[in-house]
Amino acid sequence: MAPRSAFPISDRTAAFRERHFPEIDDATWNDWHWQLRARIRSLKELERIFRLSADERDTVAALGDRLPVGITPYYASLIDAEDPADPIRRTMIPVAGEFESGPGEADDPLAEDEDMAVPGLVHRYPDRVLFLVSNFCATYCRYCTRARLVGKTGEYHFNYDQYQQALDYIAAHTEIRDVLISGGDPLTMSDDRLEWLLSRLRAIPHVEFIRMGSKVPAVLPQRITPELTAMLRRYHPFWLSIHFQHPDEISPEVAEATARLADAGIPLGSQTVLNRGVNDDVDTMKRLMQGLLRHRVRPYYIYQCDPITGSAHLRTPVAKGLEIIAGLRGHTTGYAVPQFVIDAPGGGGKIPIMAQAIVGRDGDDLLLRNFEGGVFRYPDPEGREEGR
Numbered sequence: 123m124a125p126r127s128a129f130p131i132s133d134r135t136a137a138f139r140e141r142h143f144p145e146i147d148d149a150t151w152n153d154w155h156w157q158l159r160a161r162i163r164s165l166k167e168l169e170r171i172f173r174l175s176a177d178e179r180d181t182v183a184a185l186g187d188r189l190p191v192g193i194t195p196y197y198a199s200l201i202d203a204e205d206p207a208d209p210i211r212r213t214m215i216p217v218a219g220e221f222e223s224g225p226g227e228a229d230d231p232l233a234e235d236e237d238m239a240v241p242g243l244v245h246r247y248p249d250r251v252l253f254l255v256s257n258f259c260a261t262y263c264r265y266c267t268r269a270r271l272v273g274k275t276g277e278y279h280f281n282y283d284q285y286q287q288a289l290d291y292i293a294a295h296t297e298i299r300d301v302l303i304s305g306g307d308p309l310t311m312s313d314d315r316l317e318w319l320l321s322r323l324r325a326i327p328h329v330e331f332i333r334m335g336s337k338v339p340a341v342l343p344q345r346i347t348p349e350l351t352a353m354l355r356r357y358h359p360f361w362l363s364i365h366f367q368h369p370d371e372i373s374p375e376v377a378e379a380t381a382r383l384a385d386a387g388i389p390l391g392s393q394t395v396l397n398r399g400v401n402d403d404v405d406t407m408k409r410l411m412q413g414l415l416r417h418r419v420r421p422y423y424i425y426q427c428d429p430i431t432g433s434a435h436l437r438t439p440v441a442k443g444l445e446i447i448a449g450l451r452g453h454t455t456g457y458a459v460p461q462f463v464i465d466a467p468g469g470g471g472k473i474p475i476m477a478q479a480i481v482g483r484d485g486d487d488l489l490l491r492n493f494e495g496g497v498f499r500y501p502d503p504e505g506r507e508e509g510r
């Protein structure tokens with residue numbers, strides 16, 4: 123097997139680099155720090171690379187202090203420069219819909235700020251916490267549920283003092299056995315800073331399970347260096363949930379990043395937000411989920427898009443998610459079928475949404491609908507008493 127030090131560059135990405143970054147050599151392109159420094163952020167930079175629609179141009183010009191634009195050159199190479207309807211592009215380049223505030227929308231729809239035990243630590247469920255460690259992301263998704271804090275300076279500082287407060291809280295609460303590290307994107311932090319956090323979490327005896335949520339393997343796969351995976355594997359059991367939106371993201375670069383992570387023994391899951399015009403059809407979702415399995419990523423959640431302010435143009439009816447699950451379940455590998463959830467506005471937590479499989483009862487039999495719509499019987503005589 124070839125050594126895993128050099129990072130692949132796909133043909134598509136190489137052509138993009140040749141055109142837009144001709145002075146950049148392989149080593150620089152594959153340096154994740156360079157990718158972050160060279161992010162496409164301003165209207166001028168966007169216009170250099172994409173043929174913007176009038177809507178996109180006017181919206182970027184008027185963004186003000188809203189969620190900024192930030193796209194790594196690598197991720198930009200996956201986007202069709204001519205087509206505003208390109209699925210990944212819709213999640214990265216803002217349109218005027220962002221300025222419209224629809225019914226029920228809010229800046230913190232999940233009321234995370236109210237469930238903060240200490241700054242940056244959300245303790246909503248009995249045995250686990252969400253630990254926000256950064257407000258920096260490699261790319262800024264237009265539907266971001268944490269747009270209120272991501273890419274901004276504000277009340278959260280994400281410094282060692284704040285980390286220490288969170289660690290003290292976790293250490294004092296012996297019921298916490300699972301810590302989910304998120305942000306922002308934790309994998310944009312240095313190896314040293316990450317290891318500082320992981321080693322301190324591991325030193326707390328009741329913390330059994332450490333996991334992280336990140337979009338970095340999809341948008342900045344070059345970050346997954348041998349040094350990073352060697353460090354992460356010292357803190358097992360360590361799990362990683364990767365945010366994937368579209369099958370176009372599954373490139374040779376992403377294949378390398380997920381292989382390195384999986385080879386380090388890190389179980390990989392995926393989280394996908396259902397977005398209008400991005401991944402809201404069965405075929406696209408099926409290609410994404412099957413593609414993830416080929417790279418040892420187990421689909422975990424599909425989220426109904428949170429009602430963040432200005433998100434209506436990216437949201438679908440809930441029925442669309444049910445239709446997608448119905449198009450997956452039974453029709454493809456069970457491992458390729460994630461749980462469809464709504465993270466309940468107001469802090470109710472994740473609620474699984476399922477089509478009703480129980481059609482009714484007939485005497486001692488429970489009547490069940492299968493994936494093809496056929497009705498089947500399961501003998502359940504004792505359930506009859508309880509069902510009354």
Ligand SMILES: *Cc1c(COP(=O)(O)O)cnc(C)c1O
Pocket residue numbers: 244245246247250251252302472
């Ligand atoms: C999503 C989430 C978790 C983790 O939930 P799981 O269903 O265990 O993956 C924990 N805390 C908060 C606040 C969350 O939003």
